[in-house]
Amino acid sequence: MTEDDIYRTSTQYRLWSFTRESLASLRSTTNASAADGVRAAIRSQHVGQAGSDPAREGSNDKPSDPAKEVDCLTVEEEQKLVGFYCVKAMQFADFCEFPTNVKATAVQYLKRFYLSNSPMTYHPKEMMAAALFLSTKTENHYTSLRSFASKLPKTTPESVVAPEFLLTQGLRFTFDVRHPHRGLEGGIMELLGLAQGKGQAGPGIKQSSEQLQKEMVDIEPAKESSKKARSADEVVRRIQVAHGKAKEVGKSSALLTDAYFLYTPSQIWLSSLFLADEPLARFYINTKIPTTSTLTPKLISTLQSCAELLRSSASANPGEAEIKALTRIDKKLFKCRNPDKVDLVGINKAQKRDSKGAGENGLDERVIKKRKLEREKSEKEAEGIFGPTLAKETN
Amino acid sequence: MSRAPARNGAAPRRPGDEDDICPVCKSSRYLNPSMRFLVNPECYHKMCESCVDRIFSHGPAPCPVAGCARTLRKARFRRQTFEDLHIEREVDIRRRVAGVFNKREEEFESLRDWNNYLEEVENLTWNLLQGVDVKETEKKLDAYKRQNEQEIKQNAAIESQENANTEAQFAAQREQARLRREAARNEELDERREKEEGRREMVDMMARGDGDADTIARETQKVVLKKSTARRTAAERSRQQAAAKVDNGAAAPLFSIQGLKRVVQPAPEKEYDPFGGYVIKHEYYYLRDHYEHSWLDNARSDAQITAGGYDVREYCARAMMEAFGGLGVFVEDEIREREEMADKGVGTASAAAAGGGGGEGVDGDVL
Amino acid sequence: MAMSPVVTYDSTSNIKVTATKAKSLAVRTNSISKPQNGSTSEPGRGQELAERLNDETKQKYVKDKKLGEGTYAIVYLGHLKADPSSLLAIKKIKVNTEYRDGLSMDAIREVKYLQELSHPNIIALHAVFSSKNQNLNLVLEYLPLGDLEMLIKDSEGIRYGTAEVKAWMGMLGRAVWFCHENFVLHRDIKPNNLLIAADGEVKLADFGLARSFSDPYRPMTYQVITRWYRPPELLFGARFYSGAVDVWSMGTVFAELILRFPFVAGNTDMHQLELICNAIGTPTEENWPGVSKLEGYLKYDKAATIPVRGKDFYLSKFGTAGPVGVDLLMSMLALDPRKRCTSREMLEHKWWSSEPRPTAKEDLPKKGGGPERMGEDLKRRGGEIEDGRGDRVARKLNFGVAKS
Numbered sequence A: 001m002t003e004d005d006i007y008r009t010s011t012q013y014r015l016w017s018f019t020r021e022s023l024a025s026l027r028s029t030t031n032a033s034a035a036d037g038v039r040a041a042i043r044s045q046h047v048g049q050a051g052s053d054p055a056r057e058g059s060n061d062k063p064s065d066p067a068k069e070v071d072c073l074t075v076e077e078e079q080k081l082v083g084f085y086c087v088k089a090m091q092f093a094d095f096c097e098f099p100t101n102v103k104a105t106a107v108q109y110l111k112r113f114y115l116s117n118s119p120m121t122y123h124p125k126e127m128m129a130a131a132l133f134l135s136t137k138t139e140n141h142y143t144s145l146r147s148f149a150s151k152l153p154k155t156t157p158e159s160v161v162a163p164e165f166l167l168t169q170g171l172r173f174t175f176d177v178r179h180p181h182r183g184l185e186g187g188i189m190e191l192l193g194l195a196q197g198k199g200q201a202g203p204g205i206k207q208s209s210e211q212l213q214k215e216m217v218d219i220e221p222a223k224e225s226s227k228k229a230r231s232a233d234e235v236v237r238r239i240q241v242a243h244g245k246a247k248e249v250g251k252s253s254a255l256l257t258d259a260y261f262l263y264t265p266s267q268i269w270l271s272s273l274f275l276a277d278e279p280l281a282r283f284y285i286n287t288k289i290p291t292t293s294t295l296t297p298k299l300i301s302t303l304q305s306c307a308e309l310l311r312s313s314a315s316a317n318p319g320e321a322e323i324k325a326l327t328r329i330d331k332k333l334f335k336c337r338n339p340d341k342v343d344l345v346g347i348n349k350a351q352k353r354d355s356k357g358a359g360e361n362g363l364d365e366r367v368i369k370k371r372k373l374e375r376e377k378s379e380k381e382a383e384g385i386f387g388p389t390l391a392k393e394t395n
Numbered sequence B: 001m002s003r004a005p006a007r008n009g010a011a012p013r014r015p016g017d018e019d020d021i022c023p024v025c026k027s028s029r030y031l032n033p034s035m036r037f038l039v040n041p042e043c044y045h046k047m048c049e050s051c052v053d054r055i056f057s058h059g060p061a062p063c064p065v066a067g068c069a070r071t072l073r074k075a076r077f078r079r080q081t082f083e084d085l086h087i088e089r090e091v092d093i094r095r096r097v098a099g100v101f102n103k104r105e106e107e108f109e110s111l112r113d114w115n116n117y118l119e120e121v122e123n124l125t126w127n128l129l130q131g132v133d134v135k136e137t138e139k140k141l142d143a144y145k146r147q148n149e150q151e152i153k154q155n156a157a158i159e160s161q162e163n164a165n166t167e168a169q170f171a172a173q174r175e176q177a178r179l180r181r182e183a184a185r186n187e188e189l190d191e192r193r194e195k196e197e198g199r200r201e202m203v204d205m206m207a208r209g210d211g212d213a214d215t216i217a218r219e220t221q222k223v224v225l226k227k228s229t230a231r232r233t234a235a236e237r238s239r240q241q242a243a244a245k246v247d248n249g250a251a252a253p254l255f256s257i258q259g260l261k262r263v264v265q266p267a268p269e270k271e272y273d274p275f276g277g278y279v280i281k282h283e284y285y286y287l288r289d290h291y292e293h294s295w296l297d298n299a300r301s302d303a304q305i306t307a308g309g310y311d312v313r314e315y316c317a318r319a320m321m322e323a324f325g326g327l328g329v330f331v332e333d334e335i336r337e338r339e340e341m342a343d344k345g346v347g348t349a350s351a352a353a354a355g356g357g358g359g360e361g362v363d364g365d366v367l
Numbered sequence C: 001m002a003m004s005p006v007v008t009y010d011s012t013s014n015i016k017v018t019a020t021k022a023k024s025l026a027v028r029t030n031s032i033s034k035p036q037n038g039s040t041s042e043p044g045r046g047q048e049l050a051e052r053l054n055d056e057t058k059q060k061y062v063k064d065k066k067l068g069e070g071t072y073a074i075v076y077l078g079h080l081k082a083d084p085s086s087l088l089a090i091k092k093i094k095v096n097t098e099y100r101d102g103l104s105m106d107a108i109r110e111v112k113y114l115q116e117l118s119h120p121n122i123i124a125l126h127a128v129f130s131s132k133n134q135n136l137n138l139v140l141e142y143l144p145l146g147d148l149e150m151l152i153k154d155s156e157g158i159r160y161g162t163a164e165v166k167a168w169m170g171m172l173g174r175a176v177w178f179c180h181e182n183f184v185l186h187r188d189i190k191p192n193n194l195l196i197a198a199d200g201e202v203k204l205a206d207f208g209l210a211r212s213f214s215d216p217y218r219p220m221t222y223q224v225i226t227r228w229y230r231p232p233e234l235l236f237g238a239r240f241y242s243g244a245v246d247v248w249s250m251g252t253v254f255a256e257l258i259l260r261f262p263f264v265a266g267n268t269d270m271h272q273l274e275l276i277c278n279a280i281g282t283p284t285e286e287n288w289p290g291v292s293k294l295e296g297y298l299k300y301d302k303a304a305t306i307p308v309r310g311k312d313f314y315l316s317k318f319g320t321a322g323p324v325g326v327d328l329l330m331s332m333l334a335l336d337p338r339k340r341c342t343s344r345e346m347l348e349h350k351w352w353s354s355e356p357r358p359t360a361k362e363d364l365p366k367k368g369g370g371p372e373r374m375g376e377d378l379k380r381r382g383g384e385i386e387d388g389r390g391d392r393v394a395r396k397l398n399f400g401v402a403k404s
Helices: A003-008 A011-015 A020-050 A075-095 A100-116 A124-138 A145-151 A157-161 A164-170 A181-195 A209-217 A232-251 A265-276 A278-286 A295-311 A320-336 A344-357 A365-386 B049-056 B085-100 B111-130 B134-147 B149-208 B213-251 B294-301 B312-324 B331-344 B346-357 C049-059 C105-116 C148-153 C162-181 C244-259 C269-279 C311-332 C343-347 C371-379
Strands: B037-039 B046-048 C061-069 C073-080 C083-093 C125-131 C135-141 C194-196 C202-204
Touching: A003 A011, A003 B312, A020 A075, A020 A100, A020 B331, A020 C049, A075 A100, A075 A124, A075 A320, A100 A124, A100 A164, A100 A181, A100 A232, A100 C049, A124 A145, A124 A157, A124 A164, A124 C105, A145 A157, A157 A344, A164 C049, A164 C125, A181 A209, A181 A232, A181 A265, A181 A278, A181 B312, A209 A232, A232 A265, A232 A278, A265 A278, A265 A295, A265 B312, A278 A295, B037 B049, B046 B049, B085 B111, B085 B134, B085 B149, B111 B134, B134 B149, B149 B213, B294 B312, C049 C061, C049 C125, C061 C083, C105 C125, C105 C135, C148 C194, C148 C244, C162 C202, C162 C244, C162 C311, C162 C343, C244 C311, C244 C343, C311 C343
Parallel strands: none
Antiparallel strands: B037 B046, C061 C073, C073 C083, C083 C135, C125 C135, C194 C202
16 A cells, blocks of 8 residues: 555545535535525424414415525625634634644534535534534544633533534544645655755655755755755755745645645645745655656646645635625625524434433333323223123133 | 184184295294294285395395395385285385375365366376386376475375374264263262162151151152252253363364464465555655654653653654655546546446455445 | 535545455445435425435434443444345444533544544444434444454363464454554553454454544543553553554453463552563663653662563463564563564564464354354264265275375
8 A cells, every 4th residue: 555545545535525616516505405495494484473374375486475585695605704714713723722733623624514514504603613622522632611612702611512413414424634734744854854965765766865965955946036055054944944834824725725625635735835935845746756757747737736726715814805795794694594503502402302202213202101001091991892801711 | 805814913823724834935834833924015925024034134135936036125024914915015006106196175176177186096006006107107106296295295294184183083082972971870879879868868757757748758759859950950061061172172172283284276375464465655755764853852852751652753654654645646536537437327336346346445434 | 416525436546455355335335416406305494415415324224133232332233224134233322411522532533533444454334324312323344253352261162272363463463553554543452342253353443542643742641541451651651652552452462362361450550560560570760761750650669679571481471372472472561662562563573474374264263162063063973074975975095094
């Protein structure tokens, strides 16, 4: 098995990787089905409220049908909203001083959840807290529910936990998210080794460590204005600078874009290195894959498109105009939320209560008992009609 | 066949038996009661022990029987097991051939192949027996022997192990039978004793006059019965256990060396691979033992961390694996292909086939 | 059209694992594709795509009878609706209404790691779905032949030798090595968690305490692994450790397989350390540099210090494994975790290539040996060897056997 094979066994590859087209169509389907759900819920609510007004019965398509007036969110609006709450999640994670992997996993949970669920059904504000809390659990960063809830304004522990099951269902019970951060560290370690003459090229490359070290000094500078590195030490510094930049990208843009769905973590970190210092990245790739291989051009083009995606990411610090647009969307959402799903705490409680009282096939125990009693009663009556049983009569 | 078994031992013979006279020295049993006959597998001529000693003690010499000049050695003389020397010769030849051609039925794919093999071997043997094309046949034998030395040895080992096993099994069964007999005998004695006791008690009770005779009799009967049934069930159970134990014991005594090689036909058996076929081969990097990174230095030196066994190399290995795992995986292409196959509905069939065929290892889950 | 996270089996993934048999009973394709524009979904309650996917998964499986119940979960026998002869275990994890922190860590860990790990010696998770009332249901492969603990304890009914021990240790070693290659610590290895499949293969189960290797400077809990199988560094409260903890557990399982009772069985953590000192040797700065820095370290009286036991001690106790086997055992039970072999080194040891050869899994002892086995044995008449057509054919005279 090669590294690629091992990656292909991950749930991230098997369940959470998409082409651009399928990603888009998935989102639009989710949006459409949620909108229908909202309309249906509002309609039935309205019918219930209207009571027994004979004028309204039997005709669904009267112009006064409130469901038709509901202005549901579009896919783009949903995306913006989810993105905003991802940013909020990141800010909150920083505030709680959670490590990078907790933060990153939480954001990815949100993004994944909203591929098959819509903000109209479940508001991102509630899901965000649940996602972050779930992430502390799955990433082995134990945090007590109480202390977590206390850090969020106006949040009770129940409301943090109430959406959790829905969240795991939306995540299709896959909790593992593979990030590019550790891979970036690995790449940087190798680069540092190469710069100091101790590194080793990948299998298939013939150059020796000394050669590579010399070549590194000769790499084209990152930007036209800087000059080439003149010594191994300067190469080291160059690597460190690139490291810092790439790390930043990894902690923000990589999370906020669809990069995780469209590319693999190793491609993501390499793209972030590409953004930080392209010639360095190219040099590195050439120490891994022989230049004659067909893989290289394909890889480079993939990295370039990923880098583009990262570069065009929404900012982790939304500006005023952004915030204004988001507020407008939020207001719109208020009107088109699915009324059945607003009170998650209540739903949660009801489900759990059902689980306590229900039998295997969902019947209430009381109902079962009642039926049994009825049966016994009818048997007794039958006896009465036909007289007492004959069993004990002796000949 | 003569009714008297041909005994070449020192036991006295009936007078008038043909075997009395040694063909070489013509001495008779009458003169030499403890005369024994030996035979040499070279030419199957028999002679008495004293002749053997006399003629061959100084080294190999030609056979004294008229017309046979074959060189014989003393060491090769042995007692004959069959009355008829022809049979002796045949058995010797067959044993020799079987020692070389000792393939087993399991090694053959079909019954026909097994039978063909047997026929060939029989032809060979027949040639040797009849003295037809002896040289050629011997050559064939030798050639086969040399080619298949390994397998011959293995099969011989298997056979001897089987024999040892059956011996052990018989021994165990005999043991079992003996134990059972003993147990039965003991049981009988116990039963008899208890009956006696029961009867004595009954008489005592009646003598004491504790109650009416009938009830006492019935009570004691019940007690005796209960005891005997209890004993019998206990005996049953222990016998069952013993049977199970001995059975297993005969087949696999505690901590014996087993693991005899079984030849898978026709390919030689594969060596045991402790990794079970999994080989992890890095495509993009060599994992080094030490990576320079100042951030890691403390983790390498702090005793609290290292004494617990924390190994920075594990972290580095993981970082490297994550750095390159998936570098060559082009999501756009692979996922598109996957979706297309699903669309065609080919997905199910191929998945089911792949699932059953066992060619590929993604054994994950499905949702 | 909309292609939800379709789990079609990707035949382009060129995984070159030749020895694996894909045991997945569940059909892999989940062609949930093409949900119509939502207008045909249930009137009124828009069922989100996720719920629909969950229902589809749930429909594929049928629960049969209950197999067992614990405080944590109920296990049912089940089968695929499409294939009634398939055998599955459906583990329903009870919703703990007292546990107010939401999903329990155990459940999360099991699901998380079993989803990612796929290996013939690790129990396979086929699917996960939720039933109403927020219960998690895990569809696992069905392993009917009990666990290794039962085989070890049944000294009356089950006999085994070095070759069998080697086969079992090989399977365990592979399972742990695979976990470590994927940077997962199991942290609860014991014979009880080694389940036996119908074909004799041993599978590692119960990932409730597993977690991935930690990054530098991130502490982990030391309250893991059942006491008898816990390595000394955890008993000393180390918060930074490695895969060596699993290797120690494997070493104790190895010892237990040979002795047929637990090698180091303490009643308390203190007692466990005492027993380790006796059985292996007292940890000191000499044989384990840095051990005194561990928080829970107890300074041992010089007089009471037992030197690390040598090879002869182990040979006398575990002689049946042979000197090569004892060499491996000692390297797995080294006090200093850095001196312990890694799971890969364990599989690279020469014990695997020395005699005897590990028994094939078909020939490994299975549980039972009681009435059913007895019936089989009694069925045969004494002296008769079950043959096939040979019974009706004249027996071939075997000239090779007779020796003069």
